Amino acid sequence: MLDNHPHVRARLFDVFLPASIVLALAVFAGFSAALGKVTYIVPVFIVLSIPLLLHLGQQLRFLAFLSLPILALFQMPGLHLPLGIPPVMAVMGMLAVIEAYFWWNRGITAAAAAQPLDYLPLLLLTLGGLISGLRNGELIRWFIFPFMFLLWFFLAKNFLRSKRDALRVFQSIFISILGYFLIVTLMRFIGHSETLNLYGADWRLFGRGEQLSLGPISYTIWSIEFGTIAGIGSLIAVFFMLQKGLSFFWRGVLLACLGIFIYILAMVAARGATIATAIGAIGLVTVTRRDNFRVGILLALVGVFLIIFQDTLLALIPSQTIQRFLELQGDPSQVSTFQYRINLMKVTLQGFSGHPFGAGYNYLWSVYGLDESIMYSSILNGTGLIGAIGFVLWMTQLAVRFIINLPSQLSKRGWNYAALGLAVWLFGCLNGLVSSSILLEPVISFMFWTTLITAYQAAHLPNVENTRASNQG
Numbered sequence: 236m237l238d239n240h241p242h243v244r245a246r247l248f249d250v251f252l253p254a255s256i257v258l259a260l261a262v263f264a265g266f267s268a269a270l271g272k273v274t275y276i277v278p279v280f281i282v283l284s285i286p287l288l289l290h291l292g293q294q295l296r297f298l299a300f301l302s303l304p305i306l307a308l309f310q311m312p313g314l315h316l317p318l319g320i321p322p323v324m325a326v327m328g329m330l331a332v333i334e335a336y337f338w339w340n341r342g343i344t345a346a347a348a349a350q351p352l353d354y355l356p357l358l359l360l361t362l363g364g365l366i367s368g369l370r371n372g373e374l375i376r377w378f379i380f381p382f383m384f385l386l387w388f389f390l391a392k393n394f395l396r397s398k399r400d401a402l403r404v405f406q407s408i409f410i411s412i413l414g415y416f417l418i419v420t421l422m423r424f425i426g427h428s429e430t431l432n433l434y435g436a437d438w439r440l441f442g443r444g445e446q447l448s449l450g451p452i453s454y455t456i457w458s459i460e461f462g463t464i465a466g467i468g469s470l471i472a473v474f475f476m477l478q479k480g481l482s483f484f485w486r487g488v489l490l491a492c493l494g495i496f497i498y499i500l501a502m503v504a505a506r507g508a509t510i511a512t513a514i515g516a517i518g519l520v521t522v523t524r525r526d527n528f529r530v531g532i533l534l535a536l537v538g539v540f541l542i543i544f545q546d547t548l549l550a551l552i553p554s555q556t557i558q559r560f561l562e563l564q565g566d567p568s569q570v571s572t573f574q575y576r577i578n579l580m581k582v583t584l585q586g587f588s589g590h591p592f593g594a595g596y597n598y599l600w601s602v603y604g605l606d607e608s609i610m611y612s613s614i615l616n617g618t619g620l621i622g623a624i625g626f627v628l629w630m631t632q633l634a635v636r637f638i639i640n641l642p643s644q645l646s647k648r649g650w651n652y653a654a655l656g657l658a659v660w661l662f663g664c665l666n667g668l669v670s671s672s673i674l675l676e677p678v679i680s681f682m683f684w685t686t687l688i689t690a691y692q693a694a695h696l697p698n699v700e701n702t703r704a705s706n707q708g
Contacts, residue, residue: 300330300394301403303387304411304685310677311418311454321379321677327386334393353392356629357385363622367593376596376617379677384684391692401652401693405471408686412468413492415678416499419456422447431455439556440502459608460672462505464679466512466662467686469496473516474655477523504556507669511662519658522641523651576669579605583612593619596675610667613674633660633691640694656690663687 306323360381426449441458472493500509596617599605607613640653673683
């Protein structure tokens with residue numbers, strides 16, 4: 236009977252196939268969770284998702300793209316596929332293959348092939364990391380950085396067609412950051428916590444490092460990593476607060492989130508992350524519209540609150556934290572970690588001279604017992620000369636895009652993504668002097684680089700929605 240009604244048959248197929256696959260995923264996930272075999276969920280999810288994503292249109296594939304930041308949280312318990320591939324990496328690769336397939340079907344258009352030089356710095360960075368990874372057997376690191384973000388760059392160019400698209404991505408990233416803190420909080424207060432370092436500063440939140448566990452989930456966290464992701468969340472919260480058209484209620488919610496992030500920065504006593512966040516936020520506020528009356532009133536109320544309750548607020552912060560920040564007022568050479576970082580860079584340069592194509596991300600730890608607590612040290616060791624050149628070109632390319640697009644966005648009504656990108660760029664450059672977590676810690680690395688790349692792509696996009704009809708699969 237359906238043969239005589241092809242449109243009805245097509246409609247039933249459109250509904251039946253996605254519903255069947257989603258139902259199969261739900262049933263399998265339920266059985267896997269009941270049996271305690273949580274790690275089996277992801278491979279089956281990916282296998283069953285391939286026909287689903289091929290069948291669905293561009294709009295629903297865009298929803299899969301939006302879910303990637305949330306999927307990145309699966310890296311917290313160390314959930315990986317064979318060969319150490321993170322689930323989010325597998326889904327990104329699958330989406331990239333599908334988009335390339337549709338490119339091929341409709342022909343490589345001028346728009347698709349436009350700006351090929353945009354990819355050159357990331358290709359050099361990826362090539363340098365691959366050479367070093369193959370040599371040292373560290374392909375897992377290479378999957379996390381930088382290959383994953385080459386894929387994100389490709390997907391962002393395909394999926395982001397307007398500033399509203401980019402806004403949805405930033406909302407997904409922000410929600411994922413809040414989810415990260417919620418998971419860590421639950422694991423610390425409900426689950427089991429084990430100290431990793433007997434000689435760390437126990438007055439700092441996660442100062443000694445902690446192994447957190449809750450059921451099948453296990454995660455290792457350190458204070459500087461916790462401070463870094465709080466800094467990223469702070470900048471996104473400030474960015475949302477500065478936009479026009481946002482209700483006073485949501486500004487208050489964002490202000491509460493910002494207060495939590497700032498308190499976390501104080502509790503972990505991460506000086507580098509705190510300074511980088513402050514400079515990034517000041518830059519963001521300075522270059523964004525300054526005629527937002529509501530934001531001005533809100534910030535004035537916050538200032539009054541801080542003045543009235545300053546004694547109470549200071550009592551909530553350990554005195555050692557305040558003393559640690561006061562060290563920065565004196566001679567930099569007297570800062571407790573200054574000499575260590577100087578020696579770290581000297582050893583890095585020595586290792587680089589002997590291994591110009593990369594000695595490996597774990598080189599300093601395995602040979603000298605030194606923690607690579609500087610991003611630039613990790614770049615030199617992990618990607619060699621080729622990757623270092625690519626990294627410098629990539630960061631320069633980002634800065635140029637943000638600076639060029641900044642004046643035009645200031646004169647228009649809309650979301651100022653160039654300002655956010657520049658703020659996050661400043662944060663990364665400064666925080667990289669004291670931490671390598673935006674490279675080597677999977678969740679934090681994902682949130683940072685996807686924010687930066689999304690802002691890069693969104694900086695020159697129109698404010699209105701464009702159709703995706705030309706990309707329908």
